Amino acid sequence: MITKIGENAGRVWNALQGGALGLKALKKATKLKGDELTLALGWLAREGKVNFKETEADTIVALS
Numbered sequence: 001m002i003t004k005i006g007e008n009a010g011r012v013w014n015a016l017q018g019g020a021l022g023l024k025a026l027k028k029a030t031k032l033k034g035d036e037l038t039l040a041l042g043w044l045a046r047e048g049k050v051n052f053k054e055t056e057a058d059t060i061v062a063l064s
Helices: 002-016 023-030 034-046
Strands: 050-054 059-063
Touching: 002 023, 002 034, 002 059, 023 034, 023 059, 034 050
Parallel strands: none
Antiparallel strands: 050 059
């Protein structure tokens, strides 16, 4: 399970290399399901590699 979360974190990292994305766009770009995306973002957040910005419409995620 830990290996899969790390792999998914890599997919998220790669998707964000092109710039910040909303959660909806990030989910589409990575093709990860809800929990898979959440765990991957948690991994990256714990390492201090992503920032989050709340808007009315979405949560924007960017690399730190």
